[in-house]
Amino acid sequence: MKNIYLDHAATTPVSERAFEAMKPYFLNVFGNANSQHVFGREAAKGLSEARQKVADAIGAKPSEIYFTSCGTEADNWAIKGAAMEYATKGKHIITSVIEHPAVYTTCKQLESLGYEVTYLPVDGEGFVSVDDLEKAIRPDTILASIMFANNEIGTIEPIKELAAVCKKHGVIFHTDAVQATGAIRYDVKDLNVDMLSMSAHKFYGPKGMGALYIRNGLKMGKLITGGEQERSRRGGTSNVAGAVGMAEALTEAMETLESDAAYVASLRDRFVKRVLEEIDDIYYNGPKDASKRLPNNSNFSFRFIEGESILFSLDLAGISASSGSACSSASLDPSRTLLSIGVPVGTAHGSIRFSFGKHNTVEEVDYTVDQLVSIVKRLREMSPLYKKK
């Protein structure tokens, strides 16, 4: 059997359609989009069309879409830009304990620069409480940043309600929609968020490409200073091919979003059902209500065994999954997200995320369950913590 990829929350392959759309912008339409000659004008046209498509996909105006080098840059910009711009109003920021490192470590850095950050707790399924957010707001609160959907356990946060509370108190609201975009249909005007981050490679677009939505009229500091690109708000030569690829991938994702999500969720549900039936002593982490969970996400803690040895055993069987977050796989600490939802430290070490994609098949799901059952059995036989029942 060929290798099976079950790590779509880490990244996805570029779609054929996005790849084809990008090609001319590497080879023929190579001009600098800021140049005034014909080469530049052609590139600028591609960039402008890409901006329109991204805007259309999320209900924004093209003038509200700013291309960045990745989702992490978009998150950094939203948070540091607001911190710089509104420092005279206040230095208090609200976020959650389960944010991606792009937001979490950015907030940590701001703390070292004299800002105060409140990290909202989450419940046992990873949900942030709207009440908690409202209670945390102070006169000097300038920004709240809460993720749209969690990368490890798939929790979809009540973004519209969270944004409404911020609006009521005059606090800027940003959401990291890196996992949500392309997987959940949303409209930024309906959500009423001030800023939203996305990343192309999570929805079958290219790596090295992200975007930040900034509501028209919102004053924001700059993260990357330079030339007049991105309406003079983000310097750096435009990655036209990247923007075109992102726009095409997102357009494609939106066209078939409901059917793709239903298919991916059906694979996930089949997987989860079988795993829970066939393996004892496990926790299924994250929301039990599938409507409040990313369609591609599943996350288990396997008691008495350790995550890395599960991952490598899966890898030897040709199955690629993740111990939660690819961004922190070099660290030995258990996941902050899992600890936050109450998974015991020892058990958190034995946690694996399987995230499905539209190219996965039922056969791959069944093969993975079969392999997983024997891997868990073998590692438990090896574990000094496991006592046979």
Add this chain to the structure above:
Amino acid sequence: MYNEKVMSVFKNPQNMGEVENYNAIGTVGNEVCGDIMQITMRINDDGVIEDAKFKTFGCAAAVASSSTATSMIIGKTIDDALKLTNKDVITELEGLPPQKIHCSVLAEDAIRAAIDYYEKNKQSK
């Protein structure tokens, strides 16, 4: 991250389990750190380690270190086994990533703990 040797030992570990009628046992590490290693041995009256086995909760490096360390001490005297260091385990595994060095230390510690248990029990008899 791991070299082929480590992966191959992890795939086919030797000496997994518990020695029957062991007279030496050492358990080191803790669940919070993500590694627990238990080594059991049968030591004969001449002080020679006749058999050694491991049970490990931990990463691939911890499993590979346990397997390798137990293989290296079977047939050795206690004195020789005590000379085994984590560096010897790393050499035998042809290297470990820097953040996994502690796994080899755990193997050395588990062997020392098991021999310590044996010595104390012998004295009390």
